[in-house]
Amino acid sequence: MERESSALLFIREKSVGFTARVALHEYKRQCDGGYPAKLKKVLIVTAPLWFKAPFRILRLFVREKLRERVHTVSAPQLGAHVPRASLPTQLGGQLAPDHAAWLEHCRNCYTNNLQNNKLDGVIDEYVISNYIPPVKTQNGVIEHEVARDMTSDRVARLEQPDAMHISDPPYTCDTGPLRHTHGYNGDMKGGHIHSGDEDEVDLITRGTWSSGEASPGLSDEECAGGGAGESAGALLARLRSLGRRGLVAEYEEIRARPPQGTFHHAKLPSNLSKNRYTDVLCYDHSRVLLSQIDPEDPTTDYINANYVDGYKQKNAFICTQGPLPKTYSDFWRMVWEQGCLAVVMTTRAVERGRVKCGQYWPAAAGARAVHPPFALLTEAVDVEDDYIISHLVLTDLRSEMSRRVWHGQYVRWPDYGVPGGGRAQPVLRFLQLVRRAQRTALADLGDAWAGHSRGPPIVVHCSAGIGRTGTFITLDVCTSRLSAEGVADVRGTVERVRAQRAHSIQMPDQYVFCHLALLEYAVMHGYLESADLNGFDDDNEDESE
Template identity: 75%
Template sequence: MKMETAFFRRLLKYIRATKTFLNELSETGAGCVSRATAIKFLLARKFDVGRAHALWRQHEATRRREGLNKFEPFEVPLKSELETGKFTILPTRDATGAAIAVFTANKHFPSQTTHQTTLQGVVYQLDVALQSLETQRAGLVFIYDMTDSKYTNFDYELSQKILTMLKGGYPAKLKKVLIVTAPLWFKAPFRILRLFVREKLRERVHTVSAPQLGAHVPRSSLPKQLGGLHDTDHTTWLEYCKNSYINNIQNSKLDGVIDEYVISNHIPPVEPQNGIIEHQSDMTSDRAVRLGDTGTKMHISGDPPYTCDPSPLRHSHGYNGDTKSRHINSGDEDDIDISTRGTWSSGELSPGLSDEECAAGGAGGAGETPAALLARLRLVRRRGLVAEYDEIRSRPPVGTFHNAKLPSNLAKNRYTDVLCYDHSRVLLSQTDPDDPTTDYINANYVDGYKQKNAYICTQGPLPKTFGDFWRMVWEQGTVVIVMTTRVMERGRVKCGQYWPAAAGARQQHGPYAVLAEDVIQHDDYTISSLVLTELRTEQVRRVWHGQYTRWPDYGVPGGGGGGGAAGARALPVLRFMQLVRRAQQRGLAELGDAWAGHSKGPPIVVHCSAGIGRTGTFLTLDTCAARLEAEGAADVRGTVERIRSQRAHSIQMPDQYVFCHLALLEYAVINGYLESADLTGFDDENDEESE
């Protein structure tokens, strides 16, 4: 009953906001605007009427200033501009459901066209793409492909106009701007261009190499020229735009209102089922989505199913069978559905999170203060935490492992039962054009606190994968490597010696040379300062390598392989964690303008032997500690669940799960969030079968 009341209260809020928006526009003499168009602007500003009006005014001013009010798409010069294919909307979506727009720089010649014509070509297509409620809800990813482009293809002023329009003069949520294969001469103007972008949006603008693009957009959603799996059919898309434009004009003559809000089926909505997105790869499938009235079938081609649900706790997606429901994200409130036919329904949606939203709380809940955590541990004690972990561990994986199981990739896995998910795997550059499996490494991206893809979890490199490991480090821009295993443990090889162990020593793996400038050994860890050189270009980068040497396999620092006080030796781990953070900050500062990605820097590579037990424990503690510092609360369970949804089986043993809780309490005491953390009796009734 309470849920229904809250839902109808939110529904009433949206109806009132729409009515207020339309009334205020009418009072300002803005003319007749459809309800659907009003919702479009309100959606872009989370139903804040004041901000939606400001967006409307800026949008209208931009259109008048740039001559975007009257289009002649079937006449030269706009017709010729559209046919170049320099700008197009892909018939696919990213993992969060966002539409994907691509601007191909090497097809643009500033001397042969005007800003007005190019902008008209962009807006003409964006207007059609934004007719989809799914696109309005999930937003837009803008890819600026600079592959094989020259300085004569670049137009700084035009780029500034497009970015300025998208960030504040167009009713679409700009999720990301991905600049692919930016040449060296682009760096100076790009630094200037970033100054025109708000700080929050600046974190969504990334310069990436072609292999790194897969970290932002699934390979299955990309065209072949960007390392994807399907051919771009720009001609079919233009035909759809033409039909949509003509229908819109005809409807406006009948209704007297130009309604830009006709539901589009060109880009199929992503409909998650139990957290898994299924990509249609059969052109003759009954599930293929028809393109308007043309009879052409569109489909999302690509890899086998992958998950986009960052939280396995959320399974209700609020989709009503036959009704074509689309979710409206209201920002800080629960999601609701708006249906093109059928009934309104309440539901819960788990879209992929943005960089800003990638907090542990986004995956696990409100979190606990240290005092609340201490009180809970006193109540449930060790046995309660072990039972909690057993429940998490009993859940089946939330993704597939098709790439890891390919015959040519099996030998690249250290353990046959520790494979990496398809949906979050790190894609390397393809070194052999005839062998697509050369992009494989047993490694997954994992989100951190308010940072998407903050870490790369990987296995301890094998001699045959040393070159792949350093290729990954180089291509991802990594400046910090965290190693939580020794090379040999209990007489068994746990990891290959992929880096030079002594100061002054040098190794070469494929086109990469690794030099150890300095090696400092401490009681619990060894710090190596490495110089990584890409031999083909002679480019050099410094890499900090931290190896924690007193962490037993299947166990916790100081706790052995099972039993014991799992938090007894947390202090050295916490010190090591602080060293890692400072190294990341220094490495980011050294990169300077060469790094244009997230403000917290490139992904930190973390590995043990399998890349799941000690690695997952370190990630959990680091993420929870970061959230505790920022919010005064953390959620260990939610963080573990989130990590396991991106790197299968992370946190391998119950003692590691217990250690995360106890170490976080110790961190809280050290940093003044708690005066003390007395857990007398915590180990009473210890389950002797807890491994």
């Protein structure tokens, strides 16, 4: 349940067998019982067809909030809901449950704090808020011998200079204690969380967020796009006051901040060749995890991609680099496993004689391509002045299941720059087209989709996946918020995006463009009658003389 930051996810493996009516009764009892915390989701795994039909009917007669929490999913889709480190091995995860050890851990926790008179009669709240068990996130083994107590003494130790607490990045709204249970990116040594850039990584003791868990502390409502926000009129007045030079100085202040996370997985020797650029790596804490296809090689879950929040939607986007020939299969595996319906490409394959992105999809109508274990067919291609739309069919050759994917390529956006002429209207039209395609694809899914009303993540990439990609997402978040609330916060949005995808918004001109494009959107939709910015570039002209 989203209002409970410490909510539980209840997984029922359907192979055990029980009826739809019994299932709903059991889930209702679990939700209403609220022990030890309210349920966030109930996942029914690998349900047969005879179960799904009555289940869809019966769920219409339960409360809406309960209905939104109960989902039927296949085993590969579990990664979109639960960290794979927390899934049992029989469901494709890495957890080897030890129930006896967990009960012993709870007993020790309870006993220790009865002695310290800290329980105050609320065991659940204490366990969630003050006791943090050390977790080996790669194998799921809980080491209950060592207690980690978030007392004032421990907090003081964490605040020492050599302890960098990555799980609490700036600009994250939620301060709920459960975020620290799994959300660290460093090593747990001596009660400290150490973060470094060493190349050799112990994958057993270093934690990472998996699919669907890039923003573990935020609810959809908290992903509002920055801070308090300002109206279109206030934004116009501020830009007149700052001028281009002031905005550039504001951006340079943001860019000067060090990264808010680590890049251990991206730096593993077996993953280095999967990065298009050696200096554009993906954060550990928000990276997208693929299914591990080789049991002996844990790095087969790696792709240079990060979740980024949208407007009131956690993990609304997947920011990634332009696929390399060796990562074509990984890219389409990510699209398949994350249930993505739309891919946005803001680069050409070749720009100024340099390859910026591989041709990872068949470009011509009727063309086919195979990137095992997936095959692609391009059903149709629509060519416009500013963009090219390809209607793809993605097929998993293992199951012979297919899914339609909308692919939109914006072709008039230069690398390290802004759209031609600096005019935002073509980009804003393209943005609306992407949203319309997502809504259409989502409507076609019908009851098959039980997640957020805006659908699964939209994949966005350019070449490196930070400049044009970050600009596109910032525009989507800010325009969505302006439409819904009448306010927006460009700077706060950029800061949030950069906290999840390092170095997003690559150039000062892109930061300036986000502001100017938002003003243009405000005029187009009646929030402003006009946006006169005479003198905005005067400082630049003076410097050029």
